[in-house]
Amino acid sequence: MLVNDQQNLKAIGPILKYSLITGVALLLGLRLFFWLSGNMVADEAYYWMWSQHPAISYYDHPPLNAWMLWLASKLFGWNVLALRIGPILTFLADIWILWAISKQISDQPKQHFVLTLILFLATPIFLTMTMLALPDHLMVMLLLLALLCFIKFFNAMELGARPWPWLYAACICVGLATLAKYNAVLLGAGAFLYALANKQARIILKHWQSYAAFALFLLVVGPEIYWNINTNASSITFILRDRHAGLPTENNFSGLIGYLGGMIGFLSPFLLWPLAKCLWPTSKNVPQLGLARCIFWASTLLFLALSLTTDIMFHWNLVAYIAILPFLAHFIRWGWLLFAHIAYGVLLAAIIAYNFGALPIRTYFSTADYFSARSFGWEDTAEWVEKLSLEHKPDFIAGTHYTISAPLGFALKNPDVTDLGSAHSQFRYWFAPSEHLGDNALIVTHSGNGLGAELEARFEQVELLDTIEIYRQGYLVEKRHAYLATGFKN
Template identity: 30%
Template structure:
């Protein structure tokens, strides 16, 4: 510890250390006190129904949530514990990159990379909550390091050890078990091998193909689940998400929303290094050149693909999180003006305060007289859950259901129950765990919020009537509204 302090003082790193520690402390507070989001509750439901894979995503995140649920109670700390571990792993991989890319000043490079990462709103938040991205980012970074290590050594000596190659394949397979977006990294690795003259000879050797096979074998649970369910997950992501065929029309609203949200939520300052990385960078060794080409290919593939897809339907900005994470190890040479770091830090801290208040105290927009439906939806669940149980007892024996899968997940997590039904006729995870339909002729108490499909759910009953309305109010402001309905005489799918 004394040696570390001396290094920080001698190299004038104290300001950077303090900034990094402030962000890390803020990240811990954010993870511990903010309310569980709808998708987090949805993944918790998955973890309570362990399966080979799931309708919306591959299984690794749900498996880990299910594992933590075994050892801990149903609480925020237990749910988000994996994010602390993957964040530590992410920092360790960034340290490895700093040592290889900037051997003369790895401490400074590591701190700049860490600050760049934590001051990015998306990278800060998406590695603090148990969305699949916290695993995807860590495992993709680790896989990239392993591949770059092997490729740089192979380009000098073809007899080099293949251990990093197989480690990279294993890590890439785990990343793909976290989220399908890892496919872009796989494509980037393959493109580099094919295009790079010093790596092309790998195609004449068995190891690159065996490594590829290892990666594919890691996806066996996903493939088996999709085979068993008519490739439902693949169809969701490749077909059902989008309203129109590619290049047949142009949806300006989703296109503009994708570009604007990317600019805002990854951080405006990071747009500069995102472009600068495509210019020639001097003084990089072979490892640096291999890494930067993987990053360039990853950025190009993801940005072009998602921009094109945004012209035909909704595309979320955070789907490109890996590309930004891979750009950050080069931040010390891509963003040289320290005042730009200052701007990035101020914007990042502003977001941290705003997001923490938004998801723990009250939606800031509502307090100021505006609207904030996405944030408001996380509030009032303990009270709504208690009311749901009271109505269930009053009208019971009866089923407890909702008009949409996010609402069903939030109610299930709130009550620590897995017997909550999603009666929205549209497919979701609940379609594959027999929670999409109740017994023919049965009755149900149904919770509805503004995101649910009330009309579609009501059509599945002979009689459907409102029995209760609850408005969650805090700080003198109406924040979230819950409606309860009694559905009588469920109509089975075969009778509709």
């Protein structure tokens, strides 16, 4: 059955209608289960540890997420609720902003909003990036707000007005989003390209207020600019070199395949046709669809080019999907397609919630992947480490990778737990080796093969103390080993 702009959801039919309602309820329930499960992915704990060392910025990413987590820790204490309160609040804000955008781009805003909300809840990229206490949940909210401001500005401008406050607000929001993640700047770049390409919009470039708006953006991102100037562009170096060991010069077709596959998998195959219709130049005239297209292509083509030289993570092109999301509801033409999309979203949500909240799925077939395994057993591990610490009285506690050190520090409620692994991380900015010469350390690792020659060489002596096994539902999830390392040398 066709579902178009002139029909509302009542016309879908009772079976499909109740199926959609059931799907939405399941998506909300799975999201709630994940938030309340008590488990966290390692990167969430990593950003929490950032928040306990307030700074103008950080090595891996800009500072906004850490600042928000610091505030949450002061208001709600050191617990999973404080960790997750940010994503909960931004999720609610996302819903309100989508409603406000629907009123700007549709003559039937209630129907449009319902469809857009279903897409938002069921699309895997939004599902994953708005559930976790990662920088992405802030970026999604702030970029949706920036998009709303841009739409309001350009809508009013087409009617002959010059509502500069909306442009100022849009640039401030893009700046704040960039303080969450660097790729947020691409929404601003897409809006600029739209102003260049659109004859009506181009006139704003003749007004000083446009440059004042850009100055506001630069002012907001000032902390990040200052950080990179004073740390020899450490964040830029991380992105271009440390994360992928540099950009290879040879063709990287596996990167291209992974990028396109990630786009299909995390948008869902059932959105490809509506997306193609939305991007098609001769498709229906929707207010500010041209703006969304410019943002989509600015981000998508950049990462498409980069995928030929390096591996692109599935969520890096999130800016493109944020920009196009509110417009997709105009192009969902078949009820069965909407149903298939929400069923796909429920399946992915169930897998994610179970994998990180109950048991890593790969455990049924072999050993759990390390990223999933690091979500389990940290309360037990913390009790185990505390007992060993009372017995051996180490001068400091460390892990051998940030995915161990951060969850351990969170579980111990100890901001001084550090990371002595070979991989560069933010922990190196907090740990001064010269201040710990001769110290003894209790080191936790997941590997049963010792600490490795490089780390062992930094101590006079290393001794395996104990091993803890993490089980869930009778399955071994991970083994963690504790070493006493004496006489720190460097």
